[in-house]
Amino acid sequence: xxxxxxxxxxxxxxxxxxxxxxxxxxxxxLDIPIAKQVxxxxxxxxxxxxxxxxxxxxxxIGKVETAxxxxxxxxxxxxxxGLLTNQICLLLGVSRPLSVGPLMITLNSLVLIxxxxxxxxxxxxxxxxxxxxxxxxxxxxxxxxxxxxxxxxMCVYVLGSNLMLLTMIPAxxxxxxxxxxxxxxxxxxxxxxxxxxxxxxxxxSTLVSKNLIxxxxxxxxxxxxCQNTLSTARWSPISGPGFGRFDPMLSITILPTVYSSLxxxxxxxxxxMLFPVLFSFVPLGxxxxxxxxxxxxNAFMAVFLVVASETFYIEMxxxxxxxxAELFLVLLLLVVLNTKTQQSKRMVCYIIFSTGLVMSHYxxxxxxxxxxTAAYLFLAxxxxxxxxxxxxxxxxxxxxxFSWYIFISGSAAFNNLLTYGNYVYDQLGQFFNIxxxxxxxxxxxxxxxxxxxxxxISRVFGYLTEFLIAVGFIGLIMRRVGLNFKKEELILSSIxxxxxxxxxxxxxxxxxxxxxxxxxILLFFIAPLCVLGAEFLTELITKHRSGIWASTLLLVVLTPxxxxxxxxxxxxxKSESWSLPLSGYRMTAIELNHLGYTNDQNVLSSYxxxxxxxxxxxxxxxxxxxRALLISYGSIPLExxxxxxxxxxxxxxxxxxxxxxxxxxxxxxxxxxxxxxxELAFLGEMSQIYSNGxxxxxxxxxx
Numbered sequence: 001x002x003x004x005x006x007x008x009x010x011x012x013x014x015x016x017x018x019x020x021x022x023x024x025x026x027x028x029x030l031d032i033p034i035a036k037q038v039x040x041x042x043x044x045x046x047x048x049x050x051x052x053x054x055x056x057x058x059x060x061i062g063k064v065e066t067a068x069x070x071x072x073x074x075x076x077x078x079x080x081x082g083l084l085t086n087q088i089c090l091l092l093g094v095s096r097p098l099s100v101g102p103l104m105i106t107l108n109s110l111v112l113i114x115x116x117x118x119x120x121x122x123x124x125x126x127x128x129x130x131x132x133x134x135x136x137x138x139x140x141x142x143x144x145x146x147x148x149x150x151x152x153x154m155c156v157y158v159l160g161s162n163l164m165l166l167t168m169i170p171a172x173x174x175x176x177x178x179x180x181x182x183x184x185x186x187x188x189x190x191x192x193x194x195x196x197x198x199x200x201x202x203x204x205s206t207l208v209s210k211n212l213i214x215x216x217x218x219x220x221x222x223x224x225x226c227q228n229t230l231s232t233a234r235w236s237p238i239s240g241p242g243f244g245r246f247d248p249m250l251s252i253t254i255l256p257t258v259y260s261s262l263x264x265x266x267x268x269x270x271x272x273m274l275f276p277v278l279f280s281f282v283p284l285g286x287x288x289x290x291x292x293x294x295x296x297x298n299a300f301m302a303v304f305l306v307v308a309s310e311t312f313y314i315e316m317x318x319x320x321x322x323x324x325a326e327l328f329l330v331l332l333l334l335v336v337l338n339t340k341t342q343q344s345k346r347m348v349c350y351i352i353f354s355t356g357l358v359m360s361h362y363x364x365x366x367x368x369x370x371x372x373t374a375a376y377l378f379l380a381x382x383x384x385x386x387x388x389x390x391x392x393x394x395x396x397x398x399x400x401x402f403s404w405y406i407f408i409s410g411s412a413a414f415n416n417l418l419t420y421g422n423y424v425y426d427q428l429g430q431f432f433n434i435x436x437x438x439x440x441x442x443x444x445x446x447x448x449x450x451x452x453x454x455x456x457i458s459r460v461f462g463y464l465t466e467f468l469i470a471v472g473f474i475g476l477i478m479r480r481v482g483l484n485f486k487k488e489e490l491i492l493s494s495i496x497x498x499x500x501x502x503x504x505x506x507x508x509x510x511x512x513x514x515x516x517x518x519x520x521i522l523l524f525f526i527a528p529l530c531v532l533g534a535e536f537l538t539e540l541i542t543k544h545r546s547g548i549w550a551s552t553l554l555l556v557v558l559t560p561x562x563x564x565x566x567x568x569x570x571x572x573x574k575s576e577s578w579s580l581p582l583s584g585y586r587m588t589a590i591e592l593n594h595l596g597y598t599n600d601q602n603v604l605s606s607y608x609x610x611x612x613x614x615x616x617x618x619x620x621x622x623x624x625x626x627r628a629l630l631i632s633y634g635s636i637p638l639e640x641x642x643x644x645x646x647x648x649x650x651x652x653x654x655x656x657x658x659x660x661x662x663x664x665x666x667x668x669x670x671x672x673x674x675x676x677x678x679e680l681a682f683l684g685e686m687s688q689i690y691s692n693g694x695x696x697x698x699x700x701x702x703x
Contacts, residue, residue, distance in 0.1 A: 040263045049073030051114040060340025064191045068285050072331040076356040081107050082254040086235045096233035142196040149200035153207035169568045187296040194283045201313035202276035208581045214596030217318025220628035222252040229253045251324035251360035279323035285330035293484040302527045308562040311520040325361030328353050358401045375491045388488045454575040458564035464557045472533030481532040496525035589665045593625045605695035606633035619654040625669040626659040645670040646679035653701045660694040
């Protein structure tokens with residue numbers, strides 16, 4: 001028995017779960033602030049999933065996997081439990097099924113049923129928890145990182161000072177260096193370090209404003225569709241025009257609605273705090289996925305490559321549904337590649353996580369379907385053993401995916417995928433036009449020129465990670481490295497490399513899902529190749545296998561790569577930077593708007609638009625910079641917003657909305673160019689019906 005572990009008997013574990021359930025119900029029903037959010041989230045975020053893990057008695061998983069599976073099962077439980085509550089209550093005539101009462105009754109009843117089954121399986125199965133006093137000193141250091149992150153973000157928002165965040169980033173780099181080079185760091189340090197690093201980077205970006213920041217992605221649309229579900233306290237597969245591809249995504253409809261109803265949290269806090277916390281378990285899952293083959297230290301470095309890439313802590317924060325989908329994707333990979341667990345139990349996990357993925361993000365679901373189908377076909381054609389990936393897995397996932405997207409969502413998501421396919425087909429005529437691959441691909445290939453010497457250096461380290469991945473793939477194919485890799489993992493890595501090549505070769509393919517997001521997902525399969533590439537390269541140079549040289553090479557590449565990706569270097573040298581946390585204070589109004597940053601006055605005017613203008617069903621004109629604002633906080637569908645420019649012809653009984661960028665900075669943003677506010681001559685013929693000093697609203701209705 002490890003002295004650092006406390007062993008709990010089955011009845012003690014059951015008593016703790018019942019106590020947690022009672023405490024959560026008490027604080028939620030009594031509406032006790034703070035306790036309601038903290039205890040409620042800890043209970044509904046962990047206990048339902050932990051009950052499922054204990055009932056399944058999964059073999060071959062340790063404490064870290066148990067934590068990840070508990071989180072994943074709990075998220076799936078809330079999504080599917082919310083869906084069940086919604087459908088049953090609607091049949092019974094309950095008009096608001098996703099309100100507190102119906103949810104508490106259904107969800108707690110389901111958990112109690114699970115606990116009853118757990119009681120009758122009192123087979124002396126024991127739980128193990130760590131003792132705080134036995135934590136390694138290095139653990140305390142990484143626990144400080146989220147504190148630095150939250151305090152630093154608050155300093156940026158309140159004081160406009162980035163000093164604390166400029167301290168946090170080198171501290172994370174120090175964790176990387178010490179974790180790799182020190183022989184005193186225990187293996188259990190790495191998963192906690194990755195979790196703390198992920199949370200710190202995510203919070204440093206999302207908490208620099210109390211308002212929504214979409215980082216140029218779909219968060220405004222997701223917020224709007226979720227707001228529609230929350231306001232009616234019911235879910236519909238087709239809630240209105242313009243939301244077809246978002247309605248079936250329970251990750252941004254039912255899940256945040258359940259969180260808001262149970263915990264009394266506003267959607268801002270859910271998207272800015274709860275979703276990033278859930279997303280931070282993705283690196284932890286990747287670490288567990290790679291630890292057995294690469295070893296703890298190498299798996300730590302491979303995951304750090306994923307976390308260090310700016311897409312992880314910037315672009316993903318603007319994609320709530322993808323954050324949840326990636327959690328299910330990692331869980332599916334853990335299930336598929338785990339042959340130690342009994343097949344029937346694996347299939348139960350596989351079905352639950354597959355359902356969660358399909359109901360979270362259609363594009364990620366299609367990517368996973370492609371990978372698992374291609375892997376199975378390769379194993380079948382080569383007549384190799386298919387213990388991990390079976391035909392039943394492929395068929396089950398396809399049935400779940402097509403059933404949900406075609407029959408439940410009215411084919412909206414499926415039609416959207418067909419639209420992407422037609423777009424790629426139409427672009428094939430541009431095969432020999434290198435620019436048809438998109439700017440991101442050109443930058444990744446080194447074709448696009450760098451705007452400054454610092455950008456060039458940053459790209460060099462990015463190219464070095466790509467080079468090591470390519471070298472690692474060659475070494476893996478030649479069987480010079482990665483000898484512990486299972487054939488399924490080798491196949492999945494090969495498919496990912498082929499996918500990456502297709503993104504470069506096929507015109508238009510990279511733009512369908514955004515190349516940065518594609519590469520981010522592909523790193524889930526190819527990031528270990530970066531470590532293998534360092535091993536292969538040092539072996540070729542030194543003529544013998546040396547872990548210390550490979551680790552040193554990786555540190556030389558990953559440390560500056562991270563410092564450039566976070567824009568730490570750009571901020572220190574005061575070069576052009578797109579980091580909102582570090583450099584937002586010196587960005588122009590247009591650059592801030594591009595990142596989706598907004599202030600309180602914009603939010604207030606959007607609320608006013610929804611309350612006093614939108615219900616009149618009059619034409620609403622707004623420039624491109626105002627769309628995300630009016631879609632999210634104004635809850636105005638995109639199709640109801642007409643473009644505003646210096647060539648716009650205003651119809652009768654119309655309303656014109658002007659944001660802070662329009663009023664204060666005198667700039668109007670269109671799809672193709674900027675123009676001055678003074679060029680909107682028709683404003684002189686309209687009446688001003690609202691102004692807060694930074695926003696103005698005009699009308700020509702005559703009322």
